[in-house]
Amino acid sequence: MIRFEQVTKQYEKEAQTITAVRDVNLHIEQGEIFGIIGYSGAGKSTLLRMINGLELPSSGKIIVEGADVQTLAAKSLRAQRQKIGMIFQHFNLLWSRTVAQNIALALEVAKTPKDQIATRVTELIQLVGLQGREEAYPSQLSGGQKQRVGIARALANNPHILLADEATSALDPETTEAILALLSDINQKLGITIVFITHEMEVVKKLAHRVAVMEAGRVVETGDVLTIFQNPQQAITKRFVGEATTETDYELTLDELAHKYPQGQLWTLRFSQGEVEKPILASAMKLFNVDFSIIQGSISKTKEGAIGQLTVLVQTENLHDLTAVKTYIEAQDVKVQEVTQ
Amino acid sequence: MLGNIQWDKMIVAFGETLYMTVLAGVACFILGLGLGLLLYVTDRDGLYENKWANAVLTTVVNLFRAIPFIILIILLLPFTKTVVGTILGANAALPALIIGMSPFYARLVQVALREVDAGVIEAAKAMGASNWDIIWKVLIPESKPAWLGGLTSTVVSLVGFTAMAGVIGAGGLGNLAYLDGFQRGFEDVTFMATALILVLVFSFQWLGETVIASVDKRTQSQKQPQKIRKGLAIVLTGALALGTVVTFASQFKTSELETVTVGATAVPHAEILTAIKPLLAEQGIDLKIVEFQDYVLPNKALAAKELDANYFQHEPYLAQQIAEHGYDIESVAKIHIEPMGGYSQRYDDLNTLPQNATVLMSNAASDQSRILALLANAGLITLAEGVDATSATFTDITSNPKNLQFKYDIEAKLLPTAYQNDEADLIFINTNYALEAGLNPKTDSLVLEDGDSPYANIVVTRADNATEAKIQALVDALRSDTAKQFIDDKYQGAVLAVD
Numbered sequence: 001m002i003r004f005e006q007v008t009k010q011y012e013k014e015a016q017t018i019t020a021v022r023d024v025n026l027h028i029e030q031g032e033i034f035g036i037i038g039y040s041g042a043g044k045s046t047l048l049r050m051i052n053g054l055e056l057p058s059s060g061k062i063i064v065e066g067a068d069v070q071t072l073a074a075k076s077l078r079a080q081r082q083k084i085g086m087i088f089q090h091f092n093l094l095w096s097r098t099v100a101q102n103i104a105l106a107l108e109v110a111k112t113p114k115d116q117i118a119t120r121v122t123e124l125i126q127l128v129g130l131q132g133r134e135e136a137y138p139s140q141l142s143g144g145q146k147q148r149v150g151i152a153r154a155l156a157n158n159p160h161i162l163l164a165d166e167a168t169s170a171l172d173p174e175t176t177e178a179i180l181a182l183l184s185d186i187n188q189k190l191g192i193t194i195v196f197i198t199h200e201m202e203v204v205k206k207l208a209h210r211v212a213v214m215e216a217g218r219v220v221e222t223g224d225v226l227t228i229f230q231n232p233q234q235a236i237t238k239r240f241v242g243e244a245t246t247e248t249d250y251e252l253t254l255d256e257l258a259h260k261y262p263q264g265q266l267w268t269l270r271f272s273q274g275e276v277e278k279p280i281l282a283s284a285m286k287l288f289n290v291d292f293s294i295i296q297g298s299i300s301k302t303k304e305g306a307i308g309q310l311t312v313l314v315q316t317e318n319l320h321d322l323t324a325v326k327t328y329i330e331a332q333d334v335k336v337q338e339v340t341q
Numbered sequence: 342m343l344g345n346i347q348w349d350k351m352i353v354a355f356g357e358t359l360y361m362t363v364l365a366g367v368a369c370f371i372l373g374l375g376l377g378l379l380l381y382v383t384d385r386d387g388l389y390e391n392k393w394a395n396a397v398l399t400t401v402v403n404l405f406r407a408i409p410f411i412i413l414i415i416l417l418l419p420f421t422k423t424v425v426g427t428i429l430g431a432n433a434a435l436p437a438l439i440i441g442m443s444p445f446y447a448r449l450v451q452v453a454l455r456e457v458d459a460g461v462i463e464a465a466k467a468m469g470a471s472n473w474d475i476i477w478k479v480l481i482p483e484s485k486p487a488w489l490g491g492l493t494s495t496v497v498s499l500v501g502f503t504a505m506a507g508v509i510g511a512g513g514l515g516n517l518a519y520l521d522g523f524q525r526g527f528e529d530v531t532f533m534a535t536a537l538i539l540v541l542v543f544s545f546q547w548l549g550e551t552v553i554a555s556v557d558k559r560t561q562s563q564k565q566p567q568k569i570r571k572g573l574a575i576v577l578t579g580a581l582a583l584g585t586v587v588t589f590a591s592q593f594k595t596s597e598l599e600t601v602t603v604g605a606t607a608v609p610h611a612e613i614l615t616a617i618k619p620l621l622a623e624q625g626i627d628l629k630i631v632e633f634q635d636y637v638l639p640n641k642a643l644a645a646k647e648l649d650a651n652y653f654q655h656e657p658y659l660a661q662q663i664a665e666h667g668y669d670i671e672s673v674a675k676i677h678i679e680p681m682g683g684y685s686q687r688y689d690d691l692n693t694l695p696q697n698a699t700v701l702m703s704n705a706a707s708d709q710s711r712i713l714a715l716l717a718n719a720g721l722i723t724l725a726e727g728v729d730a731t732s733a734t735f736t737d738i739t740s741n742p743k744n745l746q747f748k749y750d751i752e753a754k755l756l757p758t759a760y761q762n763d764e765a766d767l768i769f770i771n772t773n774y775a776l777e778a779g780l781n782p783k784t785d786s787l788v789l790e791d792g793d794s795p796y797a798n799i800v801v802t803r804a805d806n807a808t809e810a811k812i813q814a815l816v817d818a819l820r821s822d823t824a825k826q827f828i829d830d831k832y833q834g835a836v837l838a839v840d
Contacts (some may be wrong), residue, residue, distance in 0.1 A: 078469040081467060081469035082469035085467075088463075090460055092463065093456065094479065095483065095558055097482070108478065109469055138558075139560055187739075
């Protein structure tokens with residue numbers, strides 16, 4: 001559906017060349033919700049805008065629904081954009097138009113006949129749950145309501161793809177939940193491919209099927225959300241996963257424990273839905289001469305099911321046993337990671 | 342207290358100011374909006390970024406904004422003549438008003454467009470909007486309060502500029518305040534004209550603010566103007582539109598009578614002409630007086646057939662203008678003289694002037710010849726053989742027994758001030774300035790010109806219409822007993838009718 005092939009984007013700024021996106025290869029499947037996570041400046045915003053041609057690559061290709069975005073003539077590009085909806089962090093609604101008129105703008109741009117516009121606007125307002133606010137101006141709406149208008153506007157021309165640029169970053173947690181639920185719903189009901197960028201792993205966890213992690217213009221890790229959470233490879237991915245699953249004083253506690261029990265080892269165990277119910281630690285204690293003290297644990301829900309994480313302090317007389325215990329636990333499909341100090 | 346106000350004149354002037362402001366305002370709105378949009382879209386990162394086009398537009402806009410309005414009027418005279426067909430009247434003021442103010446408004450439009458949220462423009466692009474859609478559906482509506490505010494400022498400035506347009510006889514309140522109020526010393530006229538200008542300015546300002554408040558949906562409170570305010574705004578708009586239309590219609594009103602159009606300066610020429618208006622009306626001739634604030638345009642307008650005649654100058658000035666511009670115009674009659682007079686705060690009689698007395702006069706060469714001839718006549722100096730009041734210079738003085746010290750580097754209009762400050766033993770002042778300064782030439786002067794002077798004021802026409810019956814009728818009326826009686830009564834000897 002969307003394919004990035006060796007895409008690089010460079011800017012000239014005050015005689016300096018800045019590389020925003022470097023050698024990106026990505027393939028986004030039809031119907032999936034694809035998240036791109038990275039800190040600000042990682043290049044995710046530029047990457048997203050290359051899908052609808054708001055930014056063009058310096059080299060490489062972006063193929064969207066079989067068409068090379070860069071080579072499209074202005075008119076075809078505009079036609080293509082009508083099939084790619086986009087929503088924004090700051091909503092970008094026109095203050096001079098009412099809710100209904102804001103949604104209608106997308107239809108006017110697509111030269112929809114006047115009599116059809118009103119019907120379509122009514123449908124869209126129902127879809128995003130804004131009945132009764134048709135005649136309100138954006139200044140009279142809450143942030144969540146504004147984003148609903150943004151979503152309705154983006155969906156007006158029955159797009160195949162929806163691009164979301166930090167769509168929940170300006171919203172409070174409750175509203176974020178509601179908007180994410182709406183987006184999931186739209187993906188399921190309408191089968192629209194959603195590509196979103198965010199700097200919050202929470203959003204990836206709740207919304208995405210697959211995720212790409214970006215750092216300094218590169219995509220450093222790609223995979224389905226469950227795998228990424230269970231088994232993050234890159235340091236930056238671990239940081240994002242950590243942010244989404246741990247308490248803030250976790251690191252401090254680990255330090256303290258390491259000092260207190262220098263002969264012990266700290267392990268972080270990651271497991272998914274199936275393993276949550278198995279008494280793995282209990283059986284390990286029976287089989288080996290080993291004690292586990294639970295330091296911290298959590299279970300988080302993703303679209304594909306629950307994932308668990310448990311940090312334990314392992315103490316034993318015999319260091320040989322540790323390797324055996326590790327092998328035993330990993331045989332149960334639980335990832336074991338030694339926490340180093 | 343308001344006794345000098347002629348209400349019919351005041352209403353016509355109000356209509357003219359309104360007419361010029363509204364028509365120029367509409368044109369400035371259209372031109373300025375277009376120009377402002379071009380400035381914006383060709384700018385860096387604009388929809389049609391074009392460095393060269395932007396540089397050219399910016400230069401043109403800055404250039405026209407930098408030219409003082411009064412100079413722009415003069416520079417545009419040939420253009421005005423071609424486009425409007427006349428260099429006089431309210432319509433002739435329009436090109437200068439429009440060309441002068443459109444660049445100003447264009448800048449305000451550009452600033453307004455720059456305020457539009459870049460995110461909203463990006464959203465429109467992402468929707469697949471064409472540049473045309475972005476301009477009309479996003480940029481213009483989203484910047485509406487700002488460009489409406491700019492339009493209000495522009496229209497208010499236009500009201501002020503129409504006053505300056507009085508230079509070319511455009512009429513209007515500013516011109517009335519200057520010619521009838523200031524030049525004739527009728528303070529009530531000045532006051533009323535100013536009050537009406539303020540009424541116009543406040544009306545436009547208030548209308549602008551009302552419209553902006555009703556379209557601005559940016560804030561949550563959305564304090565909409567009350568119904569009564571909206572109603573008032575509609576009534577006011579209607580009234581202003583009506584005034585404009587009525588004045589517009591009157592621009593094309595043709596008199597059934599034969600018209601003779603005469604250019605004149607306000608005092609005393611226009612006043613004398615006004616006095617003989619009934620005499621000509623009896624003969625079925627409608628006398629139209631166009632008042633001028635300067636001495637160059639009346640001849641230019643006459644030569645351009647905008648006027649049938651003018652009445653503001655004397656022979657030597659006419660000769661000089663013909664020599665400089667090659668006009669085919671000529672004097673048809675001497676009407677009156679405004680005698681040059683010598684005044685002094687220190688002495689009552691020319692003969693009591695001491696040795697080495699200082700004599701102050703204007704820096705105009707023609708005035709100097711005239712004064713030298715007058716002093717020679719009075720026996721204070723002797724001039725060389727063959728020179729007269731049109732040609733004498735200081736080098737022609739053959740004897741100066743009192744060794745008079747001549748100072749002649751001052752603007753004519755500053756002479757009354759010099760007199761009040763007692764800056765010389767003898768000060769020569771042109772009668773019009775002496776009158777404005779409250780001096781009575783007849784009783785206050787030590788020496789005064791008489792009707793034999795070549796500096797009598799004349800009626801001038803073109804060679805091609807000098808013999809027309811209506812010109813003859815005009816001259817006859819100006820030399821009639823009615824005119825002479827008026828001059829004697831009104832000016833008490835400060836202006837002398839020529840026999």
